[in-house]
Amino acid sequence: MELQLWDAFRETLPPAEHMDEIRGKNKALRHPGTCSWVFEDEAYLRWENETNTTLFCVGPPGVGKSVLATAVIDELKKSESLVLFLFCENDTQQMDYLTGSLIRQLLAQVDSEKDLGLLDNVGRNIGQTVLRTLLCHRSTSRNPGRASVSLVFDGLDRIDLEVSRSLLAFFSSLRDEIDIKIFATSTFPASLTAGEESVTTLPMLASNADLTEYITYHVTPPGSLSRPEHTKFYDDIVEATEGIFHVASRIVEILSPMRTKFEFQQFLRHWTQEYRHLDHVFNDLIKPRTKRLQSGLAPNVINWLTFSHRTLTTLELRHALVADISEYLRAPPELDEITLALHGIVMIENEPGWQSIRFFHSALHAYFRHKRDNEAFKIQDKIVSYCLRQLSRVSSSDGFCESDEDFEERLRHNPFFLYAACHWGYHTQACSEPVPAALRFLDNHASVEMSSQAIFIEKASSDAAGYTRRVPRHVTGLHLAAYFGMHGAAEELLNEGASLSSVDTQGQTPLWWAARFGQDKIVRLFCRSDTTTLSLLMMAKETNLIRILLRAKYKVNTPDASHDTPLHHAVRRGLVETVGDLLSAAANTNMQNMGGETPLGIALNNSNQEIIHLLIGKGAYTDFVNTAKFRKAFHWQDDQTLEIFRDDRTTVLRLKPSERRHFDEWGQSERFSLQQKVLRDIPFPPQLRESIDNLQIEELNLEIIESRDNDSHINYYVEAFMWNSPSNDEPLPCEQLVLCWDVYQEKQTQQWYTKAHFTTMPHIWLPDNGAVFLRHFLVHVKHTWLAYCEANLVDLHLRKRIIGSKGADPELLDHLLENGQKWLSHRHKLSKVALKIRNFAKAYCLKHNETGDLEELIEAIDELSAAVGKKLGELDENSRDLIQLECNLVSIKEARESVNSSTSMKRLSWITFIFLPLTFIGTLFGMNIDILDETKPAWWTYIPFAAVTSLMTSVVWLLFQFTEVGSLTISLSVYTVRADHKR
Template identity: 30%
Template sequence: MSFGFSVGDFLTVFEQANKLRKRFVNAPAQFDALSEQVRNLSIVVHDEDLALTNVVLDTQLKNDIRKIATSCGNVLAEVERALERYSDIDTGHGVKKAWKRLRWDQDEVRDLQDRVCYNINLLKGINGRVTRDNVVELLEHQKDEQHQACLDWLSSTGYAEVQSEYASQRQPGTGEWLLESSIFQDWKSKPWATLFCPGIPGAGKSILASVIIEELNTRYENDQTVGIAYFFCSFQTHDDQSQKLESILACLLRQLAQGLPQVPESLKALFQKHKGRGSRPSLDEYFLTFRATLNQCSRAFIVIDALDECHSSTVTRLLDFILELQASNSLNFLATSRLIPEITARFKSKPTCEIRAAMSDVMEYLWGNLSILPSFVSRDPKLQEDIVHKTTDAADGMFLLARLMLESLQHKSSPRKMKQELDALTSVASHYDIAYDTAYDKAMERIQGQVRDQRKLAEEVLSWITCAKRPLTALELRNALAVELGESEFYDDNMPDLEDIISACAGLVTTVSRSSGDVIRLVHATAKEYFERKWTIWFPDAHSRIATTCVTYLSFDVFEEGICSTQTNFEARLHRYPLYSYASLNWGHHARNQPIDEILMLEFLSNTLKVDACVQGLFYIGGYFTHSGYNRNEPPGFTGLHLAAYFGLLSVVTCLLKDFDPANTDLTSTKDSMGRVPLAWAAYNGHTKVVDFFMEHGSNANSKDKTGRTPISLAASMGHLDTLNCFLEHKIDPNTRDTDNRTPLSWAAYRGHLKIVKALLPKGADPEARDEYGRTPLLWASYEGWVEVVELLRERDVDIETRDRLGRTALSWASENGHVVVVKLLLEKGARLDSMDAEGRTPLAWAIRNQQEAIRLLLIAAERSRDGPPRSRYHDTKLESTSKHVVPIFPNNPKSVATGKEQTPTSKPPENNQSNSDNGRCFQCPLCNRASLTSNRHVLQRHVRDLHFPRFRLVCSESDCGRTFQRKDKFMIHMKDQHQRDIHGEEMDAFQKEEPLPEGCIICQRLVTSWEEFYTCIETHVQAPSLAQDAP
């Protein structure tokens, strides 16, 4: 029989086999084996039918299955014919099979049996192939997921969204002049090329940058060896984390890595190193990973748009980074910017192509948009010519200005008025800043000429966008516009449509699509600059109106419920009331800029439950609670005075304390759930006038919160110099200590506040004060890499060899954490290279352990430049030399560190004729160049397991923190410092998490399948000098 292949055909074979099995009933014994094989075939066919359900098969596999299905059908048909020959119907007993007494052809039966077995094996082989392919596919899927996790960890910036946004704004056919220019063609074709594209505001630099990116993507879309990365700087996110140097580098690196066939191993190593710790790479690590990634690219292009819209210090460091990277890699770099002298100077010797909208492009845009003008224009060709040519001349290469001028003509009621407006606009276009001011003035005049509701809507929108503390989503803004003063609840049907908002604003605002939702913003950086200068003219009470809206929103009856007791309920509140987060975080900042109605304010602050709800939103930013001492499930204990002090609202504090009796300190000494008085929050946020007011009214400046922090300690740690000086003028002790014995100077050094350190030292702050962990301000500054603080403390003759309770020095901490400049400074001051901590590790050992390559080279160079290498008390071998006279530290049949069971080594140990006895020997770990030796191999075994290859890490589960630690001491410090929890002994077991098993031994690369096998292999490799004669 013939089978046209489909999975259902196996069901046909299955039914055919089952039918034959019934015919074997009462068959002679000669048929038993054949009957059993037919039964087996039916089972395998059924299993195969199930296995292939919903499986996508390739062409070859389909053909193979078709052949097997046909073969199965054929052999079963022959079995059926054979049965027909050997059986017959017994008419005497009804319809019943009777077996003929014929001579059995044993060869025929055996042949049929073999053919059935053969088909069974074929089916099993197919099943194996499908299973193997599925496993491979699953492994590839898991690998892809791991790669995506690595890229997502590196950066989540929506760079593609921004590119698409600018590309959509391009007028068809524009920008071709740049792509066809010889200077751009040279840049694109020659490796290591740099091209600087400056331009005046509104010239279309960002649009042209998107055109360039699109050109590169199109040109190299089929070449995965070419890396393309870009970044659009933006005035809207000038102070946002996404525009910090590290964020920009991460975004660029992600794009370069994402385009490659495989994620670079260096990037995966960086991911594995930092993901578990909750840390981010240093600039040195970014540089090395960039270089490794670029080495996998045949060509690479980086495009940075609008350098002028990025912070000046970030621009300087970004250009330093890229230009240094370019010196050793085939990297093409293009940047756009306004003509800023500091930026232009960096490209002085580089090819330059000024960005100006080509007249043909501007004219094409104008001709394509004349339809927005009144209908009488379409009937007057001469007027059309005048509008296009005069506007093009006046725009002088500025696309944005041409657009604004065209829109200003939109509502003229006659040809004469339109010509007058056109003449007025073109007369001031000789200088672009005046031209833009005029264009924006005209836009505001159009808004003022609208009907009352439209005018009011536009003014509110523009005031919110201009004065808001961060960019608003469209939904947040619509919520704000829907709030009605005096109402006690929110009405969804009072929200204006987004289209009406944009229409009312006369082309001055636009929306940008983001993964988090549409963001509404001003149309251009020049518009932002205009309103930052003139907001007091157009909407002088903006901050007061915004603050009033926020307080009204927070006073809705729904917030009478107080805090949300669960995370689910809290997130539901955030979703239901989109303005809740912004209002909680910023109402006080707006109220500090401009006062609001006193009655509204006091009614809100006197309602404890509404204040609680506000504080819950206040302490929740970006998905986590910002103050570790705050329990989201309990009322924060804030009073209205706490909240007023937090935001620095002096007039409100004065009002609340108007009838205050200094003899009764209950009001100013009331503590919240974190143990802080109102004065502490004023100090924390640097509101000096409020602090001074509290001090004058007898508030206790030595009041301590739950962690022992005083107001002066909070001011010092947050870097508020004026507030600190206020405390010092009131003779507050600068050496007050918290529960960890840390002083204000310790906190200031830890946070890198140089001015605070300078202010504290002359007032008697102890530069050698030790905290609970034995750390001095110098050790904290070195730990965090604050070069100027380290230098200042060293000038005060602070001992640079001072050690903490772990035996760590300043050089040790700086080496571990990758602070190259601090290491250089400490070496210049004579810091010892051979200082060993309690574990016997030197600074070099820490640098090697944490893969700080630049510091490793620096320390080795410093060691060689000094008078001889550092020596341990046991031998005179250099730290990095551990290869002479080596013996294995483990016996021939070593015990696994993990299990204690004897196992066979997974690789052959180095041959050595010396005895393996421990007697008279010293053992040294070459993995960390440990200078102190041990005479006990088991101590060294624990050292290798616990410090180099831990099976478990400690994971912090407090407040969605998620940081992980390898060392118990660091975990204890973190829990005490960040979460005010003392964790000891067996309590740590609850925080343990098993590490992913390495793919193989890091020394010999041998694959391993268990931790026990991994430890055994590592132990086999670890060797030590045989120094019996030198042992003490």
């Protein structure tokens, strides 16, 4: 062939420079040190050392396959083997063009003068025959043995599928003559010929090392980042790329003009939400495929992958793609059809037991959502319709599967059931309008339990025996609406009378579900009316869910049936963090339950020091809590001084700091109150202390002392003298009850305020002002005096003494009269004390602008006077009763003495009327019995006389013994004799 004809043949071939230009561009894109991983990969090394092998490198778009192919070309060219390459661009490139490009590369290596014969043979043929001839010639010229050639084909997915298969089949047919090694790249493996042998697939994602090297070279972190933050900065960018070099390059372009740390952080956090960033990153990858992605299965696949609530398994997606009216007549498409239709923008992931399909980059969800924004409602409507149709195929009587086998059979019969049951509700939220079928579904108990069972089985992800029964039962439609966040449906159910207090078998309410599953809108809706969930969460110690309810403005002071509030439950269970959260949400620290317990009282009973501090810091009332409980809870001794301290930041109960010994040693902005059980270490100013020392202890008395440092600082001291409860063995000891506070006047505002407070009452608190402090003091005085009076009312000491003496104690009546006089004296003293404190209260409140509390203070004084006065009156009446009792006992004693005199007279009557007459008769008889003679009367003449005397004596004795006449007569005689004797 003449050279002119050869040159004409060469002109019919594609330009050689085109492939070299593409290679040059790819080479420029390759960052030094990247792509080296492939040359160390076991699959590549095996491909390089074996004959007639094909290594298919498969990766998603933008991963850097073209750059990798260029790196492989450069590496192969270092050897003596023949290397040919193709960079496929689009589906307009047909077989002739591709073979022509390879011929052009081969001819560039032909010496026209030396190989004129070869040129002559080539010139008489075209296409694949020329390519075969040239391949054999060039490969054998380099290696006299078996012909060998390395082919690198990049982007076989970009050309028509049949063209790529024809290209591979052509070179496969030459392997009997030539050792052909093929290194090809594609976004999906469908380009392989069905009969291809010795094919190895190498999945490709850019390595983190390559990405880090590339990003480090092109992006400079802001100067405000520390050295450790540099590493995290680059790691965050690498993570955002998800192994896609194209994404990395676009992110680098966006980050390049940024300079501040804030700009970098904002982009990395939110770039997937910015449509302009998504377009910049993905348009170059998706737009070339737009035509293919708008036909066949592709649009439906993209819709499902974009709007599905979780990643679909390949089986679920295949069945979802037949979602039309005749779906039960159609067979689901095969996986190869799906991947081919998506043209490489999806990836198949194989996990143990399942296989899923997803976009090659997670941000593509947002990208396609943006692109399909106008038709999103329509797509969601179709998804909901299909899901509910799939669920309707399950008989209502078969809603809940009682065994694992039944559930697995359901999944085999309907592979899309699990997704439909678990996610249908989420799709209803994005529909164009409310779905009536959804509300009907929620009203059907069997359907609700069928759906809830599937939800918990999917969440548990456990196939252990019995998994179908380890789910809650008694789930209501309101529970399910809460789970999915179906706001409109939940409102409808509530309007129909659905109960927020209904619980499943795990004790969880609909609001619990809403908080547990992150449905904030439903949480806010239910929080308006729910009254039980927060307390249930307290009992379950669900701290995180409690915080969700509190953020939703739950009514934290709602009591339960026992009038326990959530704060009661939290304190009772020792939930310190939850107590803090409730207090921050304005929980009432002073509400009482049915047992009269406040949260502080429960904390004291449990000796929970941390909670006690929290409650006091948030205003829990301590004024009526006995300080003995605080001392026990904190293990404080009776001789230690307690202090409630408040400054600009906090209120705290503690022991008085030892370095502070006087009122003046506290800061100007501080307020405090001290309590001592027994008055010892007195923190009063010297002038006031001197006045106190001169006080005289007096029963049931109340003294008031006013001490001035100057006109703007006044100290007030009030002391009352008390008694403990009476004792049988000891006299009533006297007890000091002290109250002291100071009042300051602000120079600028001329307002008075109290700072220091001191008391020996068994209570400690920080009063708002002096009037409130004094009122509480008077209330305690009233209770103490009443307790003393009550103790005397029920005291049996004097009564035992009275009964024991039986009127024989000559000093007892005097003691009773003296005691009665004491109560009269106390009543008189009480009226004087009430008058004195009333006058002081009026003057104090007027002087210190506390008139707002004057009415309550006067009322406390009146209650003290009335209540104690009433008890003193009862004591006075009781004293009179004791005096009357003693008088009666004395009278009884004297009467008994009278009875004893009567008995003596009766004994005397024996002597007088019986013994003496008989003695007289006997004596007379004895004296005369010996002198009886004939001239004297006969002895028996005395017998009648003796008989008459004895009879008369017996009659008189019987009258005295069995009638009162005689006794009264004698008794009157005795009293007459005594009276005459006393006179």
